[in-house]
Amino acid sequence: MSVVLNPIARTKLSSYIADIARANNVEDAKYTFAVQPVPEQKIIAAYQESADFLKQINVFPVDNAKGEKIGLQIGSSVAGTTDTRVKARTPVAVGTLDLLDEYDCTQTNYDVAYYWSLLNAWKHHPDFKAKLQAMVIKAIALDKLCIGFNGLYRAPTSDRIANPLLQDVKKGWLQKIRDTAPEQHYEGVDDGTGNLVIKVGADNEFKTVDGLVEFAVEEYIAEQHRESGLIAICGRGILSDKYLPLLNTIQDPTEQLAARTIYANKQLGTLQALHVPKFPAKTILITTPDNLSIYMQSGTLNRSIVEQPEWDRAVDFQSVNEDFVVEDYSKCVLLENIEVEA
Missing domain, CATH: 3.30.2400 (Major capsid protein gp5 fold)
Structure with a gap:
């Protein structure tokens, strides 16, 4: 009509x-x-x-x-010394x-x-x-x-x-990371069916998501960037997996308040955790926002x-x-x- x-x-x-x-x-x-x-x-x-x-x-x-x-x-680092009697100073871009x-x-x-x-x-x-x-x-x-x-x-x-x-x-x-810098992309190991998986749990190499994040920072992030305000951008499910056991339990008021405070200051490893709309599930991107x-x-x-x-x-x-x-x-x-x- x-x-x-x-x-x-x-x-x-x-x-x-x-x-x-x-x-x-x-x-x-x-x-x-x-x-x-x-x-x-x-x-x-x-x-x-x-x-x-x-x-x-x-x-x-x-x-x-x-x-x-x-x-x-x-x-890279920019500090240095030069004996200008022998060679010229070499600025770093x-x-x-x-x-x-x-x-x-x-x-x-x-x-x-x-x-x-x-x-x-x-x-x-x-x-x-x-x-x-x-x-x-x-x-x-x-x-x-x-x-x-x-x-x-x-x-x-x-x-x-x-x-x-x-x-x-x-x-x-x-996708730019997958295509251009595959060395900065970790998908886990073959689970026996031909699929790559990063398994997290008591019987696996990574016992917790926190441990996985710390491993990733140490192994993949260049040393000069590890203290530069990195955050862990993730899908909502990642945070639910970590914090649901904390929230889904009957607690006295003091414990309940503590649990909510912990959740409000969400972290993965030592990094601030951030859920962004439309971010893929089962995925974490560790970087600084100004790198995007x-x-x-x-x-x-x-x-x-x-x-x-x-x-x-x-x-x-x-x-x-x-x-x-x-x-x-x-x-x-x-x-x-x-x-x-x-």
Whole structure:
């Protein structure tokens, strides 16, 4: 059944579209335009504000579609001495330049539809425009995280039904580690069926997840990075396996309060544990948040908003050239196929 856009909702939608056009110095937002630098920076900041983990990582604008990683990590020690009567001083570059792992920004579409029925339901909200903008920003921000943790490759045309975690939109951080730095990727040993598993439990090499995490830090993280604010990013199941026995027991009030305090300060080994939306199950990524980046090519954030009355909606077409980058592979380790036995 066809839905008519209410006059009040239409006035507010028209005002919303006019605001976007005005901010970008275009007459009509229905024609594709490149978002101007100032609004672009505001949009990037809004992405980071709408998803907690995006606040902690880097979202960098870059000029070129391809190039060397920005590499804001300190690659090695820099202190030293030189007898300049014999040789010249040799400065050490601050930042790592990995010519074998350049970034490659390709187009990602973030197209959203505003159905008349939704706009009609919101028509009396005094913050209609802010509400609409926040909904779009939140959806895009969460999808960026989803791609970062689940993206496997870029298909010419992605299939959201076959790949609900956006596996075919873009190669994400975890896949970059698997492909580019397999030495920083541990999947366990053959369980006898041809499958690799990291078994955790009393009868296994790793008695606890804490022990597994400490092993991974010592064996895989470069020595200069071990005291640099590493965290353990994990799926919710990992934390449940560790903390459920603590919480799922009848305790007196004092013990109950202590248990809640321990859970509130969740740790894996000596590292802060962090659950991030859309992160894969049975997986832990040990790194620092600032070792993960999203590069967005400046001038490629394109947008147009058009009405589609045949679908009872308006569509906000958005696209940007972007890439998901691990700055320093020696500062991370990816643990997969973790099985915690009771």
